[in-house]
Amino acid sequence: MKASPKVLIADDHALSAAGLQRALDSRGFDVLPPCLSGIEAIALANAEKPDLAVLDYHMPGASGVEALFEIRRWSPGTRVAILTGQAAPGLLATLEAAGPDGLFLKSSDPDALVDGLQKVLAGETVVATGRSAEVGTLSPRELQVLRCIADGHSNPAIAEHLSISVKTVESHRASIMRKLGVNSIARLLVHAIRQGLLPT
Template sequence: MSSEAPTGTTTVVIADDHSIIRDAIYDLLSVATLPGAADSPGNFEIVGTAENGLEAIAAIKAKRPGLLFLDVSMPLAGGAEIIHDVRRWSPDTRIVIFTGVTSPSVLAGILEAGADAIFSKLSPARDMLAKLPLILMGERYVAPELTDIIRKGQQGETLTGRERQVLNMIVMGKSNKEIAQELNISPKTVEKHRGSVMLKLEVHSVAQLMARALKDGLIDAT
């Protein structure tokens, strides 16, 4: 079971490789009071902090907190790996992700791994505090701006293999004629694929297409 203090406070572990973020969350929770609770602060008890993935996993195993604040990009162990270990050692812990990551595949992977909530590090702290009661009661939450990123990434995943080929060649700066010659198709077919890619990714120019492809990781490493 997750750790709950006798007074009803929720125990918390904060895991982030940046001390300024750990301190900010610590200070925020130290004076936070959940709606419906007593007027005096103290609803949260910080029982551990971690600056890398291995420390985070060790803290979870030792403390079994009610709440984990987790950065997904930390040394020694990644976000999804940590989430899997949390679910193994402390299944009742609610996992709140704070991240600066904007990769659709990474964000979707975090949700799939079992995160309960994801907030952008650019989001106002009051947004997180407002959602905490629902998160602690078992609801899941993803900040709207991150939901939009995930949705657009899923649209990217609907590209066909040929459309991905064309997209990568466009990003490389190849003309329709050059793409047609390499793929042994007509320039008219290339233009059709180009239009389909731009429609699916909701862009209106080659510059926007290239920016979207880079941002969403749609470019093949090869």
């Protein structure tokens, strides 16, 4: 008898995680206990090697994009889907550019979401947001730098945190501002929040 697909869910909103867990349970998936942070998701994926990881984008510790790369590093056989509650074009383009196996809005119909996740498990890449990537998308590393800027870190602190040079941080900062069409940190942060690139 074929084993049920093992699924990891990570969402810091317990009700959202519970709702998705119920929907997956009803379809016969083997759902692991939900994680409430990106760090928990990375650790659990490393230990359990799930067939599928479903990650909320905004989570404490590590975002869905950061967890995506770490999970692929430690559990390369795991398919990874990202969920987001925001449909801002800038955020969707950035998430799509990160290359998840699936990208879905949290407002999706539960049955349609599970159908999409089944396709992801079957090897398809599913982007169920009604859009495609566009020029001006931030890279995953630029997104990390942006979050550090928003947290008030200096260039040297960002460089130490991300294990890159200060010069590279400066280059990323300039690229982020150019792509988002702003010329000050204040405008950068306001624009990034409006585009859904930073939590409010």
